[in-house]
Amino acid sequence: MDEQRLIQRVLAGDPVAERALYDGHVDRVYRLVYRIVGEPDRAQDCTQETFIRAFERLADFRGESALGTWIGRIAITVALNGLRRIKRNWNREVVLDDAAAVGAPAHHAEPDLKERLAMAIDDLPEGYRTVFVLHDVEGYTHEEIGGLLGVQPGTSKAQLSRARARLRVALADFALEQ
């Protein structure tokens, strides 16, 4: 179904269209917020809140970006606000254990490195961490990140460069071994 038509049907109160909109974006939204919040219950809460807000504000959507980008922007705002609320006091080790249990490890990084890297990413400033996760972990382009975060692609590149520089410092001993 055409995106514009889908939006019109949702605005008209069509429950089938609402479910179609949800199905079309839920996997991406959940994946995105999970990468940011790193915990299943919180990711579920953020995803739900993202769609509740998206449905509430759909009438304000002007089509200046793709619907997916617009929803993604809401998702990131919700996830970052959620993280601020809990003051980032979640337990890194528990999250890693959960992630290892359900995720398929497709790469061959050493467990110790993965844990050190995860902690170093957690310690990044919020802006650096978000761009790093979107670019290096989720594979978004700088243009897409600019659309999601409401910044210029150049800003995204600069943030990524600074994030990597910080990780290099944090993992300097691993770099020397390579």
Place this chain on the structure above:
Amino acid sequence: MMDDRFDDWIEEAARDYNAPPEPPREAMWEAIAAARTGSTPAVRPIKPARRVRPIWALPLAAAALLLIGIEVGRMSRGASEPGATGAVATTGSDSAPARHDSIALPPESGQQLAQQQPESEPASAATARLANQSASRNTGPAGERLAKNELRSERSDRAYQMVIADYLTQSETFLSLFRTAVTEGRDDRLAPATARQLLATNRLLLDSPAAHDPAMRNLLQDLELVLAQISQLPADSSRGGDVRIITDGLDQNDVMLRLRAQTPARVNTIQGVL
């Protein structure tokens, strides 16, 4: 060269960072549908401000708060000085208070009020009651000192309650006005300056005994974050995203609701004191 290799190495290792499981699609959809039908609204709308004051009232209110803070500081300093007589007034001493005339009670007035209003027990009555209890328990110089200390402590607590109630009322008004200005697209260039003033008071309160209550401390910390964000808002047109983050933060942390929940109770308490 070395950096490029390391970046590739990090990029590969980072792909397992917060690896998401299969999303619980149906469970989430049911929760969304339930929230949208209104059974349990997940995102509670913030009602418009109940009282609308002109924007210039906020700096005036901040100045008034500052004066109250200075007076509290003077009172605390006076109470900690040996020989200060403000508290002695309520114990029936003949000597008049040397300072804080507006707060210290004349001799015997506390006892009279305690007899007249036994149910509501305003500040003066409570003060007299406490003084009498302490005096009856402990006679002699040691008992008098204990009574004085208790009176100082109680008076100090009330002073902090007054300041914090005033501060929370101002913060609520300011945030309501800010939100309304944002919603209606009105000019709010004064907002960062007012936020800075409130932020300064917030940090003083966070370091004060008023923040010993965990709920109050959490509220003050959430307020601190919001006020810090508003105080750093740029004046140009690039602020749209920042404003959205601030208003979303207000929604998500229920700051306004918690402020309103705290304010009436504390204002009533203060009215009882006065």
